[in-house]
Amino acid sequence: MAMNIERDLHMATGDGQTSYTRNSRIQEKAFFQIKPILEKATRDVYTALLPRTMIVADLGCSSGPNTLCFISEVIGTIARYCKEVGLPHDHPQLQFFLNDLPSNDFNNLFKLVERFNKLTARNHQGEAPPPCYISGLPGSYYTRLFPRQSVHLFHSLFCLQWRSHAPEGVKGTRKTHQDKGDIYITKTTSPTLVKLFQQQFQRDIALFLKLRYEELVFGGHIILTCIGRKHEDVLRGESNHHLYGLLAQSLQSLVDEGLLKKEKLDSFYLPVYSPSIGEVVAIVEKSGMFNMNHIKLFETDWDPESHAVHDSVSSGVNVARCIRAVMEPLIASYFGETILDRLFKEYAHRVAKHLEKEKTKHAVIVLSMKKRCYMKTGTYSSNSFTESLQRAMIYGIRKRKLPL
Template sequence: MEEGQVFPMNSGAGKASYANNSLLQKTVISKVRATVEDSALEVYFKTSPESMRIADLGCSSGPTALSVASYILDAILFQLKQMNQKKPLTLQVFLNDLPGNDFNTVFQSLSSFYERLKKKKKNDPICFVMAVPGSFYGRLFPNNSMHFIHSSYSLHYLSKAPNGLVSETGVTHNKGNIYITKTSPDVVVKTYLRQFEEDFTVFLRCRSEEMVIGGCMVLTMMGSAISNDPKHMLEIVGRVLNDLVSQVCGTITHLFSFVIYFHINIAKIIFGIIEEKSVDNFNVPAYCPTEKEARKVIEEDGSFRLQKLEVFQLPWDAGFNESKGKNDINNKYDRGKYISDYIRAVLEPILMKQFGESLIIDDFFERFTQKIIESIANENWHYVNLVISLTKN
């Protein structure tokens, strides 16, 4: 997958949309709320801006898109009240994501956001919200213009799948995998890490140019405990794809006499055939760094002072109780389906691009649900999360 072929989440407000499957992200953002508020308050009272400019990079299209703006607004208003200051508060909020992001769904929620603002009589807060389409692995804002930048569950996505995963002789180094697993050779781990280091360095340097002196960033990304066996959800996705390949290999003999009457491409669509080489050539453009790897890039770049780097874990089904209610807490299938649905909201566009009509998407995610249920019972993996608080030097 080349640069520029990274896809936004499922759009709209349907059952498989990101907007309806973002409770995990809501849980993550709420976990770092205190860090966001503390950092935003620090930069606000240090710089005393006439208009505070904040950005949410990788905002996507769910109800979480305006969460951070709300947190910051409430925190500053509360502090002003405590200090008995009547200073007017103006925020400019820039929502960033890829050009294909469903910004329309975000802006449809603005009316309720502004209605909430009207109820805040004290200090008469004013908030302007606007979209900034584009990759955050490049410049987005003018020099020295931004006070606070936030990003949640976006920076583990790379600008592209790493180069170097296929040898000069055409050998696929990560055969049978779509991401790093314990069976991946060292060259795969090193190649992914190198791409992350390059991308994260570019990200930091771009933000450094855009932020005022003393500006703050709070970044949350999926991480790993160790590099060469991250125990990531993508490993489960790869297992399902390989099951489909194995199933095709086992049944193609029985179908052969029937298939010969059809053009091979039509046969692929009818039987949902996933070719082995399509899986071998598929490398998801993501990398979940360890705490040490993220810290190393920040320190070597030197654009920002590291205030805090914390690690916390979440179960795969974080947010499930909010979606289903406590009565369903022991329903294994519903828990697996909840996880499968939010992964589908994120991965469906990239899977369809890679496999096209050969992949029967409903069948794929039903199989994925069953794999998730098995993994929860036998492996007990968790999401490792890095929370990084930075101040511009």
């Protein structure tokens, strides 16, 4: 059966040992790193907002606790701001939309939301937290999700490396001799296949930017954090080559043992692409729709527990658990559930061997940007008087001085 992302892609469901809920520490650690960027964007949006009703969306929220850390951070930033500037009667109202594909485990997420609401009320004893309304929003972020100009802040953590399809032209077709055994780009991948992965990335991101541009209010912010790569040269061996290369080798070993059909592996590609900073900047600039406030790359260990664990065998198990929580449903839908335990045991072993040689880290790109008033044409200046004026009109003229 051919892969269908909307049907087959979701993180491991529930809250059991192998669930995403219990195995999303890599993402949580990355979120910790981007907090100052989120705080700045939240303040920027909130201070320019009248009435004080803020619409916020987390795209690709999944079913684990990280999306609630995001909500908590936004609420905390606004509560702190109101206290600092002495606006006890500011009465912010916050609406959060938690978006993911329809196959996401929204039931588990809603249980976490219920617990979160109770905790938030308790944490703010004495001072009421800003009223906050949280809703689920199933649908692909490669489609329109919101009415025109209705969202103030978009956030997405560890999602945009996922493509809407496996590269066009590769889906369901046999691999060439050169690309045999690959499920993602490796050092030896043919230029034709590399181009297909890159074109899919460019199409997806250009569409994503266009859709979010339509949905954001002018001056609205968007913060995107995804798995990327350090070097511009896509064929240079990097973290994700190894991470997915070891998964490909584990699948191959199941073929060798007769547990998996060779033809199945020959028609499988991961629907992912890890861009470089240069590729991200090029696509945003080409769109002309956003001003980039901040872009940076940071690294985080493959094993999120590595500060506590120093032996490669335990790290292999930890990494395999994290990757399984992300990949399991997709792999199960394509190859069947029966191989999962064997596959990830093999994978843990191979990761451990790799980590003995090299302590590889994920490269993570974070990009914070703001919607332009006009699409860029010629020598447009982002700080122009026109933009400030438009922003004032769109947000509503306030009695206090506008933070232009």
